[in-house]
Amino acid sequence: MALDRLDIHKIKHLKDVPSAEEFLYSKIEKTGNIESALFFAKEAHKEQKRKSGEPYVVHPIIVASIVAALSGDESMVIAALLHDVVEDTAITTEEIAKLYGEDVALLVDGMTKIDSIRDKELIPSNSDEKLVISALSFRKMLLASIKDVRVLVVKLCDRLHNMLTLDALPPYKQRRISEETLVVYAPIAHRLGISFIKNLLEDLSFGYLFPDEKHEIESYLQSHYHQIEMRLDSFKTEVATLLQKNGFSEDDFEILSRIKHKYSIYLKMQRKGISIDEVLDLLALRVLVKKDIDCYTVLGLVHLHFQPLASRFKDYIAIPKENGYQTLHTTVFHDKGIFEVQIRTFEMHKTAELGVAAHWKYKSGGAHVKLDWLDNLQYQGETIEDFYALIKNDLYSEDITVFSPKGDTYTLPLGAVALDFAYAVHTEIGNKAKAALINKKRSSLLSELHNGDIVKIETADEVISRCSWIDAVKTSKAKSNMRHICNARLKEINTQVGKNILSTVMNLNYSRVEEWLQRQGCTSIDAVVGDLDKLRELVNRYTQEIAQNNRFKRFLSRNRFKLKQYTINNIEIYSASHISKVVFDYCCHPKFGDEIVGFLEKGVVHIHHKMCKVAHEKINRHEKMVFVRWESQNIFHYKVIVSLQNKKGALAEFLTYLAKLDINIISIEFSEGNEGYYRYCEILFESNEAELNELRGKIEQKIKVIHMIRTDDAYKQ
Numbered sequence: 085m086a087l088d089r090l091d092i093h094k095i096k097h098l099k100d101v102p103s104a105e106e107f108l109y110s111k112i113e114k115t116g117n118i119e120s121a122l123f124f125a126k127e128a129h130k131e132q133k134r135k136s137g138e139p140y141v142v143h144p145i146i147v148a149s150i151v152a153a154l155s156g157d158e159s160m161v162i163a164a165l166l167h168d169v170v171e172d173t174a175i176t177t178e179e180i181a182k183l184y185g186e187d188v189a190l191l192v193d194g195m196t197k198i199d200s201i202r203d204k205e206l207i208p209s210n211s212d213e214k215l216v217i218s219a220l221s222f223r224k225m226l227l228a229s230i231k232d233v234r235v236l237v238v239k240l241c242d243r244l245h246n247m248l249t250l251d252a253l254p255p256y257k258q259r260r261i262s263e264e265t266l267v268v269y270a271p272i273a274h275r276l277g278i279s280f281i282k283n284l285l286e287d288l289s290f291g292y293l294f295p296d297e298k299h300e301i302e303s304y305l306q307s308h309y310h311q312i313e314m315r316l317d318s319f320k321t322e323v324a325t326l327l328q329k330n331g332f333s334e335d336d337f338e339i340l341s342r343i344k345h346k347y348s349i350y351l352k353m354q355r356k357g358i359s360i361d362e363v364l365d366l367l368a369l370r371v372l373v374k375k376d377i378d379c380y381t382v383l384g385l386v387h388l389h390f391q392p393l394a395s396r397f398k399d400y401i402a403i404p405k406e407n408g409y410q411t412l413h414t415t416v417f418h419d420k421g422i423f424e425v426q427i428r429t430f431e432m433h434k435t436a437e438l439g440v441a442a443h444w445k446y447k448s449g450g451a452h453v454k455l456d457w458l459d460n461l462q463y464q465g466e467t468i469e470d471f472y473a474l475i476k477n478d479l480y481s482e483d484i485t486v487f488s489p490k491g492d493t494y495t496l497p498l499g500a501v502a503l504d505f506a507y508a509v510h511t512e513i514g515n516k517a518k519a520a521l522i523n524k525k526r527s528s529l530l531s532e533l534h535n536g537d538i539v540k541i542e543t544a545d546e547v548i549s550r551c552s553w554i555d556a557v558k559t560s561k562a563k564s565n566m567r568h569i570c571n572a573r574l575k576e577i578n579t580q581v582g583k584n585i586l587s588t589v590m591n592l593n594y595s596r597v598e599e600w601l602q603r604q605g606c607t608s609i610d611a612v613v614g615d616l617d618k619l620r621e622l623v624n625r626y627t628q629e630i631a632q633n634n635r636f637k638r639f640l641s642r643n644r645f646k647l648k649q650y651t652i653n654n655i656e657i658y659s660a661s662h663i664s665k666v667v668f669d670y671c672c673h674p675k676f677g678d679e680i681v682g683f684l685e686k687g688v689v690h691i692h693h694k695m696c697k698v699a700h701e702k703i704n705r706h707e708k709m710v711f712v713r714w715e716s717q718n719i720f721h722y723k724v725i726v727s728l729q730n731k732k733g734a735l736a737e738f739l740t741y742l743a744k745l746d747i748n749i750i751s752i753e754f755s756e757g758n759e760g761y762y763r764y765c766e767i768l769f770e771s772n773e774a775e776l777n778e779l780r781g782k783i784e785q786k787i788k789v790i791h792m793i794r795t796d797d798a799y800k801q
Contacts, residue, residue: 087153087280095146096248099138101126104145112152112161117184121162124183128169136252143245144168150241154278154438157234159184163191164238170196194235195242236272240281243269247288262292266347277409277439286347294350301346304360316341316367319418323369323425326389327382336378338430340370368424372433376401379427383412386425390416393764396424401432403485403536405495408435486537496533500558503529503550506541507562514565516543530556549573551679551695574679577694577703578613581681584709585613588684589623589645589660594706600626613681616658619711620647623660651715657682657689658711664688672696682712719770721750724783725791728765735765741786745779747771764790 098104105122112118125144132140148164151157162184169175170192177196181189247265250258266289273282291298305312320339327337344352344366352363360366371382379401386392396415404410412427428436483495486505494508502522506529507514520527521540530553533539551570554563586609587597601609604625627645647658652666654676664687672693674680679694683702689710692699703709728734735752742749750768773779780792 087150091153092248092284095150095245098142098146099136101139101142101145104142104149108145108149108152111149112156112158115158117158118161118165121165121184125165125169128166128173128175132172134249134252136249140168143249146245147238147242150244151238154237154241154281155234159187159191160234160238162188163195163234164241166192167195167238167242171199190232191235191238194232195238198235198239233276236276237278240269240273240276240278240285244281244284247285250288250292258292262289265289266293273439277405277435278437279439280437283345283348287345290347290350297350298346301349301360305343312343312367315419315421316343316369319367319423320369322418323371323386326385327371330381330385332373332378332382336374337382338372340372342368342370344368367421368426370426370428370433372428372430374429376429379412379429382427383414386414386416386427390418392416393422398535400535401428405483405485408439411436484533484535486533486535486539489538489540497558500533501530501556502527502533502539502541503553504557504559504562505533505539507557507559507565509541511561511565513541513543514562515547515569516545517541518544518548529553549695574694577700579609580703580706581613581694581709582609582619584703584706585619585711586622586626587706588708588710589619589647590626613711616647616711616713619658623647647711652689654715655680655682655689655691656713656715659684659689662687663710666691669696669698671698676714680712680714682710684708684710719772720774721768721770721795722776722779723766723768723791723793723795724780724789725764725766726783727788727790738765738787742767742769742783745771745773745782768795 094107098107108122122145126141129139129141129144134140134143144165144167147167148161151164152161166180166184166188170177170180177189177193180192243265246261250261253261265285270282270285270289273279273285320341324337324339328334344363349360349363349366353360371386373379373382393415396413398413401410401412410428410432413424414427415422415424417423484498484500486494486496488494488509494505496504496508502520503514503517506517506520517529519542520529520531521542522531522533523538547569549569550566551574554566554570557563557566583594583597583601586592586601587594590597590600592600604622606622623645645660647660648662650657650659650663652663653668655666657663657666661684663684666682666689668674668691672695674691674693674696680691681694681699681703682689682691683699684690685708689712691712692702726738728738739749748770750770752768753766771779773782776792776794780789783789783792
């Protein structure tokens with residue numbers, strides 16, 4: 085790789101022009117054009133200083149050095165030297181075009197456009213608003229420069245140098261720029277496959293945004309340094325010996341060891357709710373070989389010699405990621421520990437580290453880099469918090485690649501289902517999807533997709549709302565569009581249901597209720613369905629109105645409109661008339677937690693899912709309805725993965741302990757290990773403990789917990 089740790093350390097401390105120039109020419113051969121552009125940049129910025137006091141021109145020189153190390157592309161290096169000239173001085177892109185050609189001018193213009201859009205779209209640095217809204221401009225920034233992907237690479241190098249010298253700025257600006265980097269620029273590097281820059285940007289931002297968490301991780305790594313090094317060296321030596329014994333010479337391969345970078349460790353800990361010593365892929369080896377077929381030979385040897393975790397194997401050589409990334413990933417046991425092993429050729433390694441910067445193809449008509457993922461970042465009226473949650477899911481999850489029947493490729497996050505694919509093809513396809521064919525086999529739209537699947541979607545004539553499926557899809561595009569449809573649909577249903585409930589309580593027909601609500605100026609009647617106080621308020625208002633009318637006083641009893649509470653079969657009902665029974669109709673039979681409605685018929689409440697077609701017909705017929713909701717339930721469903729020592733009686737002992745915690749086991753699955761290894765048990769169970777962390781703490785008193793979640797969503801059971 086053209087940049088190493090020593091280079092990064094050196095960049096942070098380059099403060100003068102001669103040192104910066106020397107570093108530049110250590111990364112690229114001096115040419116007349118580069119020398120001229122360097123002089124041009126020095127003249128243009130000669131009066132400017134950075135916040136740290138150093139000459140401003142040091143910045144573009146270092147950016148050009150990073151670009152040179154990544155790509156060696158002369159036009160990009162010159163553009164990097166001149167990238168701030170148009171914005172900061174009176175020099176125009178036309179002048180740059182005359183001096184250095186249209187290619188350089190277009191790159192500089194693209195950089196200038198990104199900066200101008202950034203200035204326009206981002207909130208001011210003195211604003212109290214959450215900076216995450218800056219992510220909303222991230223798509224626009226990309227679209228402004230999508231004509232040439234090289235602009236993005238130069239911009240990433242520019243941002244990297246800014247982050248390496250961020251300590252010169254005040255703390256509030258450090259946080260502001262770091263969050264923008266983490267939400268906007270690191271994901272661009274990820275999608276372009278430039279993992280070297282992506283990892284650096286993430287770790288640098290992480291340090292400013294989460295200093296305590298970074299310190300905790302660094303402290304762990306430092307305190308366990310010798311142990312980690314010994315484990316890595318031992319495993320590395322054993323793999324090297326294995327390869328040499330099976331026909332590989334020392335010149336045929338290289339083995340690199342690595343520890344997962346800090347921000348990636350933090351994300352894994354956050355997502356899984358685990359401590360750092362439970363991160364399964366904390367330690368890894370990369371085996372580099374000369375030929376593609378050698379990758380599979382090495383994989384076979386590793387799997388035959390070390391016990392693999394089959395569920396964690398991925399073949400990105402046969403099916404590369406959209407950004408060109410190719411590597412075999414596997415995870416194996418070694419000396420009672422777990423190691424990730426990545427196997428790739430030397431050429432694949434270059435692509436994995438440098439991404440698109442490793443393979444420029446401009447002379448053949450442009451860089452062949454797909455940026456279709458931009459089209460998936462569509463958000464409709466989300467709050468900033470919702471948007472952040474959605475965009476993080478899109479940008480930081482692992483990818484799979486699936487195909488349409490015509491062979492078009494689509495990159496989706498790991499765990500995506502067929503309905504995610506439908507939305508990736510087109511919003512309308514997703515909205516009207518009714519069935520899927522996966523590898524020519526009819527499958528549910530909620531079927532999880534895997535690398536290499538061929539997916540075809542069948543559509544209906546009308547939009548289909550699937551409100552209970554929102555948590556089952558993975559991509560933000562699917563979630564956002566489904567939520568948009570369902571919010572409108574639910575508002576419409578709730579408005580009708582609210583009027584039906586009032587009609588039943590007040591003993592008025594539907595049209596009379598509508599007239600009364602109009603006179604009262606009630607425009608948000610849909611709120612009645614989920615808000616008992618709102619319902620009572622309207623009923624009381626109607627009662628008072630009747631009471632003030634002398635003609636109706638004799639017909640009005642004190643309790644005529646009073647809502648009484650009934651609790652039957654885990655359902656709370658509030659009704660003005662007597663309720664004797666609750667039944668779940670066979671047409672939908674909703675599960676606990678689903679959106680429900682209740683129809684009243686001769687003292688019996690019939691419970692339906694709110695999206696049930698039968699219920700829809702009843703609602704439209706304005707049948708009698710009552711306010712219903714699920715009773716607060718004390719039984720909660722969990723899934724836990726634990727590391728169970730492979731010794732006689734260990735499982736029985738653990739299950740006895742769970743029984744003492746009043747835990748009801750539903751199912752157990754575990755992978756057998758060889759003597760001395762651990763077994764990874766996956767257990768589904770029920771408990772009356774609602775607090776996940778508290779329950780996890782109790783379990784961890786007995787055994788090591790790798791992963792634990794609540795599974796109360798009926799559609800993920």
